Amino acid sequence: MERRSFVKHAGLAGILAAGSAPAVVMAQQSVRWRLASSFPNSLDTIFGAANIFAQKVKEASGGKFEISIHAAGELVPPFGVVDAVQQGTVECAHTAPYYFFGKDPTFALGCAVPFGMNSRQMSAWMYQGNGLKLMREFYANYNIISFPLGNTGAQMGGWFRKPIKSLADMKGLKMRIGGFGGKVMERIGVVPQNIPGGDIYPTLEKGTIDAAEWIGPYDDLKLGFYKVAKNYLYPGWWEGGPQLDLYVNQKAYNALSAEYKAMVELAASHAHINMQAMYDAKNPPALKELVGKGAKLQGFPKDVMEAAFKASNDLYNELSASNPRWKKVYTDWAKFRNDDILWFRFADNEFDRFMATRKFT
Structure with missing residues (x-):
């Protein structure tokens, strides 16, 4: 039986008798977080990804886990979000990691560097390669745990x-x-x-x-x-293929129940995919208009x-x-990029090149 339905129909006495009260209570604790964005709220794509993330967390938790979203400058300056999360001023932030290359160039490898990976390759390195593991090891120096949360795809010049x-x-x-x-x-x-x-x-x-x-x-x-x-x-x-990240204060994340941790991870991955889809859908008509x-x-x-x-x-x-921090991440990143480019050369690139020369009725 689905947990919420069980709680509703069995009542507290039944739950206690079943010996499952601690897990249910933990999952239903109210949590309130604040998210500082590095982006203006006028941009429904890149800023909007944080709203979608927060909405999914709220829905999955039945309204018990709420995250308020704050545009650049509302709580902290757009380039001040790393310090804010590191110090626990806010629980989380949504940003482009390469903004903080001045702290350490390694930040940029979690987002984009010149002649790097496209969005699919970046997601592959993060989720199926060593990307997420290596970047989280690096971010631990800043009291942060990271989650991929959006990619714009290849950008204009x-x-x-x-x-x-x-x-x-x-x-x-x-x-x-x-x-x-x-x-x-x-x-x-x-x-x-x-x-x-x-x-x-x-x-x-x-x-x-x-x-x-x-x-x-x-x-x-x-x-x-x-x-x-x-x-x-x-x-x-x-x-x-610049990837955006959700930065979460490590202490705040550790305080979450297992259920809420799963909600953060799943909501972030949903928003991650949705941002790319929005850009791929909205850019073509916008280019024609421009x-x-x-x-x-x-x-x-x-x-x-x-x-x-x-x-x-x-x-x-x-x-x-x-x-040394850059070298550790870059060595793995570069090998993954080179291998994936070889594969794309024979598949996606050739397909895309042919399709771009066709006229469609």
């Missing part, structure tokens, strides 16, 4: 005031670029700016920066970048891609020589 015809056009550009990708951009002559999502448009509009990247067509359309910069480049080679509004699509020139690829690998080798 951003909005530029002027066309980019060669690597020379990148020199000296002030560009908003989040996370670890800025370190590589810097090596090819760009001046990276780490600006929260909600502050990008006014900065670009005022001309304080020359270019900006966020995610892709759906969010970019809502944020209005096409109004102040028309050249829309692709691909976002620094974010082939082109209709004057956006000029342009691929990055080959010399930009080649220079960025070389700079990325040089940086990874330097970090492996100087940072």
Whole structure:
């Protein structure tokens, strides 16, 4: 018999007689958490994933486990969520791990680094490879346990005031670029700016920066970048499959019952898949609309891609020589990426390449 139905019909005396009271009581304890997001609430995709997570936890617990969601800046600054979770100021946070590469570059491997994995490969490394295990070992240094919670899929390369015809056009550009990708951009002559999502448009509009990247067509359309910069480049080679994470304070997590721990894990994985689905469904019509509004699509020139690829690998080798935490995770990450790329080369890539050249009725 289903547990809740049993409780309702048997009554407390029957439960006690059956000797099952402790488990039932534990599962029905009321828990209230606060989640600090790194994202503005205007974005129903990336911010909305946290809402979906909280909704599923509440539903699964019959309303006993509630998580309130707070947009960037409401409780803590968008880039202050790691400190807040680590110190127990909030119980959990939803963020992009690469925002915190300044603390340790290893954070970025839990999200995305230039010329890394796509979203499927990243999920495979996390759930079926050593990714989740290795990143949790790393996050333990910050009193955090992590759960994958969303992936945008491959991103666009951003909005530029002027066309980019060669690597020379990148020199000296002030560009908003989040996370670890800025370190590589810097090596090819760009001046990276780490600006929260909600502050990008006014900065670009005022001309304080020359270019900006966020995610892709759906969010970019809502944020209005096409109004102040028309050249829309692709691909976002620094974010082939950026994974977002749910960061949970270790003490708060340990205090949960086994049932509630399972709810957190399952709700996070549901929201993880749902975010990718939302972007894949919403980006195509948004891209058409952006082109209709004057956006000029342009691929990055080959010399930009080649220079960025070389700079990325040089940086990874330097970090492996100087940072033991990075080396431990990167060695496993790189092997998994290389093996999966070999497989995708013969399957998905060839299928996608053929389909992209077809005309459909």
